[in-house]
Amino acid sequence: MDTKKYSEFKDKIVENVSKVMVGKNDVVELIVVSFICGGHVLLEDVPGVGKTVMVKSFSGSIGSKFTRIQFTPDLLPSDLTGINFYNQKNMEFEFREGPLFSNIIVADEINRATPRTQSSLLEAMEEKQITVDKLTRKLDSPFMVLATQNPVESYGTYPLPEAQLDRFLMRIDMGYPSFEEEAEVVRRSDNKNLSAELGTVVSKEDIEYVQEHYTEVTMNDVVVNYLLDIVNATRNKENILLGISPRGTIALYKASKAYAAINGRDFVIPEDVKHMAPFVLNHRVKFRGSKGKGIYDNINELLEKVPVPTEEI
Structure with missing residues (x-):
């Protein structure tokens, strides 16, 4: 796979949308x-x-x-x-x-x-x-x-x-x-038509390529085990009412691969998984007795308790 296509795909869209969204x-x-x-x-x-x-x-x-x-x-x-x-x-x-x-x-x-x-x-x-x-x-x-x-x-x-x-x-x-x-x-x-003036910046071929080939990004066993440790940390805990389902596990797996690709890599590192976890998991985990903490605070606290692999990946 050509990781350059992924980073260019992301950069084009981010730059174009930023003309409207600040x-x-x-x-x-x-x-x-x-x-x-x-x-x-x-x-x-x-x-x-x-x-x-x-x-x-x-x-x-x-x-x-x-x-x-x-x-x-x-x-x-x-x-x-x-x-x-x-x-x-x-x-x-x-x-x-x-x-x-x-x-x-x-x-x-x-x-x-x-x-x-x-x-x-x-x-x-x-x-x-x-x-x-x-x-x-x-x-x-x-x-x-x-x-x-x-x-x-x-x-x-x-x-x-x-x-x-x-x-x-x-x-x-x-x-x-x-x-x-x-x-x-x-x-x-003052310009009410900013979003209407935006042009298309990626082609149909670009879209087909990035959606078809991101699965070629590799995730070795060390990183997969780290991902599973995060998922298991949401299950069978006293302060958690509902943990992550296998569908949520697969979602985190896919998102980590796509995030690695748009950052120009054909392999996933633990930081990719940790970065994506709050956004993929926050609506899937139900905490008990949060004591005024927000969902992201609870998830980040959970992530800090899961050891991040430091081996060569």
Whole structure:
């Protein structure tokens, strides 16, 4: 594999998105890693920090079809998947595709939809297909769901169950900008069409290459054992209600490989695993009695207790 293609792929997208988003290069990198792995991302933060703009900018950078779905309590599963309707002219049933038949899906305020509607995403996210009236249709590639939700507001919301959360490769907090970054955001607000003006910076061939070949990144037994030590540290502990499932283990494995690739390496080092772990695991681990600590504080504390391999890798 050509690791240069991965680092160039990441650099092009980060540079392009940074024309719109200020100080969020680290978030863009994480989205790129998820995209390479064919995974999905849950962007969780308060309204107004640029979650939807981030997704639109990313979608424009890769030149993929973009669809935004506003989730509401009255949204039905068929509003997402599509329906079979009777065409009186042809006197036969025809399938009308729903908004999930796209490349980049923004599920805005996903926790405002009912569990029934939320569950209609499960097949699409896991198997990249949709079944309507016993007929299964494959979704186009690439396919990625970037969902947003407000972690503070609870009125009129339906919390995502663990099975749904587990379908997301990462959960990322956008965070507030710094003083200097927000000053730049204010100055840029005069141009309201910044995201619409972004051009495509990677080709379809680039996308196919990075998604097909990242698995060629090697991870030796020392690093694999370190990854498994982290996963096992989340299981059978008194202060943890829910540990990492095998799906979460595989997600961390894939993300570590993709992160190594965009950093120009064809092998994974322990630091790659440690860097990706908080974002891949934070929505999969349930801590008991956190004593006011945030989820990232708990995970970082857990990571510090797992010895990092120092052998030659």
